[in-house]
Amino acid sequence: MTDQHQAHDLLRRMLRVRRLEETCVELYSATKIRGFLHVQIGEEAVAAGVMSALEPDDAVVATYREHGHALLRGVSADSILAEMFGKQEGCCRGRGGSMHLFDAATRFYGGNAIVAGGLPVAVGLALADRMQGRRRVTACFFGEGAVAEGEFHESLNLAALWQLPVLFVCENNLYAMGTALRYTESQTDLALKAAAYEIPAWPADGMDALAVAEAARRAVDAVRSGGGPHFLELRTYRFRAHSMFDPERYRDKAEVASWVERDPIATLRATLQAEDRLSEEEWTAMQQEVDAEMEQAVAYAEAGTPEPVEELTRFLYTEPATP
Amino acid sequence: MKTTYREAMRAAIREAMQRDERVFLMGEDVGHYGGCYAVSLGLLEEFGPERIRDTPLSESAFTGAGIGAALGGMRPIVEIMTVNFSLLALDQIINNAATLRHMSGGQFSVPLVIRMTTGAGRQLAAQHSHSLEGWYAHIPGLRILAPATVADARGMLWTALQDPDPVLIFEHGTLYAVPGELDDDAGAVDIDTAAVRRPGADVSLITYGGTLPMVLEAADRLATDGIDAEVLDLRTLRPLDDAAIAATVTKTHRAVVVDEGWRSGSLSAEISARITERFFYDLDAPVGRVCSAEVPIPYARHLELAALPTAERVVAAAREAVHAGG
Numbered sequence: 001m002t003d004q005h006q007a008h009d010l011l012r013r014m015l016r017v018r019r020l021e022e023t024c025v026e027l028y029s030a031t032k033i034r035g036f037l038h039v040q041i042g043e044e045a046v047a048a049g050v051m052s053a054l055e056p057d058d059a060v061v062a063t064y065r066e067h068g069h070a071l072l073r074g075v076s077a078d079s080i081l082a083e084m085f086g087k088q089e090g091c092c093r094g095r096g097g098s099m100h101l102f103d104a105a106t107r108f109y110g111g112n113a114i115v116a117g118g119l120p121v122a123v124g125l126a127l128a129d130r131m132q133g134r135r136r137v138t139a140c141f142f143g144e145g146a147v148a149e150g151e152f153h154e155s156l157n158l159a160a161l162w163q164l165p166v167l168f169v170c171e172n173n174l175y176a177m178g179t180a181l182r183y184t185e186s187q188t189d190l191a192l193k194a195a196a197y198e199i200p201a202w203p204a205d206g207m208d209a210l211a212v213a214e215a216a217r218r219a220v221d222a223v224r225s226g227g228g229p230h231f232l233e234l235r236t237y238r239f240r241a242h243s244m245f246d247p248e249r250y251r252d253k254a255e256v257a258s259w260v261e262r263d264p265i266a267t268l269r270a271t272l273q274a275e276d277r278l279s280e281e282e283w284t285a286m287q288q289e290v291d292a293e294m295e296q297a298v299a300y301a302e303a304g305t306p307e308p309v310e311e312l313t314r315f316l317y318t319e320p321a322t323p
Numbered sequence: 324m325k326t327t328y329r330e331a332m333r334a335a336i337r338e339a340m341q342r343d344e345r346v347f348l349m350g351e352d353v354g355h356y357g358g359c360y361a362v363s364l365g366l367l368e369e370f371g372p373e374r375i376r377d378t379p380l381s382e383s384a385f386t387g388a389g390i391g392a393a394l395g396g397m398r399p400i401v402e403i404m405t406v407n408f409s410l411l412a413l414d415q416i417i418n419n420a421a422t423l424r425h426m427s428g429g430q431f432s433v434p435l436v437i438r439m440t441t442g443a444g445r446q447l448a449a450q451h452s453h454s455l456e457g458w459y460a461h462i463p464g465l466r467i468l469a470p471a472t473v474a475d476a477r478g479m480l481w482t483a484l485q486d487p488d489p490v491l492i493f494e495h496g497t498l499y500a501v502p503g504e505l506d507d508d509a510g511a512v513d514i515d516t517a518a519v520r521r522p523g524a525d526v527s528l529i530t531y532g533g534t535l536p537m538v539l540e541a542a543d544r545l546a547t548d549g550i551d552a553e554v555l556d557l558r559t560l561r562p563l564d565d566a567a568i569a570a571t572v573t574k575t576h577r578a579v580v581v582d583e584g585w586r587s588g589s590l591s592a593e594i595s596a597r598i599t600e601r602f603f604y605d606l607d608a609p610v611g612r613v614c615s616a617e618v619p620i621p622y623a624r625h626l627e628l629a630a631l632p633t634a635e636r637v638v639a640a641a642r643e644a645v646h647a648g649g
Contacts, residue, residue, distance in 0.1 A: 093428030102427035109394065114418050120384045121419060124391020131373065131397060151414070154384030161379065315429035316463055318487040
């Protein structure tokens, strides 16, 4: 992949996530989507960069702020939006919703709404690969709030002890819901926590998609070639509220504004345009293409159908194969 | 052949490991120590450290790793040393293992088996003695087994490993040393049905797991009084075998549920409710219950015994049921 091709690809990926989530927010206000809705607007470089480094048969475990991760892993915007509409055409037939997107075809294992709850599962997916001699990588995303959980420490220790092919991706957006890292951690340099388990850990600028992609590529290569688990701390920022219910009393507008100046999409676009590597026509075409994808997805979700309530108790246990 | 519950369980693990290379055992002290209750003694030497995996004291991580490994195509057996320790893994068991299939719209199955010791009777006091299997039986998405006999210790594991969904096996600590006869060709058994361990006509004693030997003893004592008790071993606590419960209750018209769990909000309450909901007019007496006293299980022998269901209390409850109806 040429540099230019890769940069355009990252820009398109981030734009797709941004438009998908802006659409989600509108649909939430229109009461088409209910429950909790957590958008990652501002953090798109993280999922865009890391997903670009993965192979199709790798596995992904993500958090409840995972629309972008699912989309960039290959889950269609159609089935993501249909899921949030609670329709049976959704990726989980409307059983999961925004926080619990799953997709077997792309090995996307959620969508986990328990902070740090996905880490042990990622360790197990990697263990299965190791025991079966497969050179696959499991990428496990979590926020900086997860490092306070016991499951974080148990999982890092186990992955390092058994030298399992896990890439731990810490999306450090500075706030666990509304509580800043400095109020919850005695040691706020998160890479040191991984280092305590003898896991190579690198920080990268989570607002710079090219930097994330490069860090992820190096880490994924190291994990895949048998280097054991690796840890990326990606420093980023969520521009919007934690969820649609968050009054944002814990941070001031000036802080948000200073991060918005580093918008990962605007930054990459400006860099490419300054270097004459992105024409206005290409940018316009990219936006139109993404807008069309999201319009189509909304139409798909609108046209979706509710699962008959008679099927309420399906998928609890595996159904016997019909002869 | 003569064997014990412990040896039968070990034979079951060994057979599963031999038959399916995707099967492996992990947990605290399962390898070099030989298992806290010596169930896995010798298996490390036989199968090696890749398949008999000692874990750190990280119940949540290794239980979750079992879930992940199951999703990744393996057939893990996770051993949790005792039911009280499983509380440290509740997030993984309840929020992940039990939900993933439903929450993903049927895309993912978790073919995981979790074994753990349960129950009192060994003066281990309140942090090693509880019977929380009824709690787990509350959770949709799990299958809960309670092998009470040597044959079930030998045969339930393989069938559980064939189940595409998570199965929890509760092994009562007082059963490991219990001897029993096993056919030389003993193997897999069903994990769907309850079993009548002693047929009878006058009263149904419904129990499972560690209290089964005591309930059979109570039935023998009742027989000397001319009361013919039927003993139903539930075997599977979720889903309950409603047909077997129906069959015994409509036969004897009297039921006493014996459950080492506490009475309030318990499995015994669930069974009693189901009987009353469906067979109220078939009953000749109120459904009786013999449960543990509602205290954390104490250490001192006499206090522990006072807290637990005993044959005397079962006999008394059965007599009450028989005499209530006249």
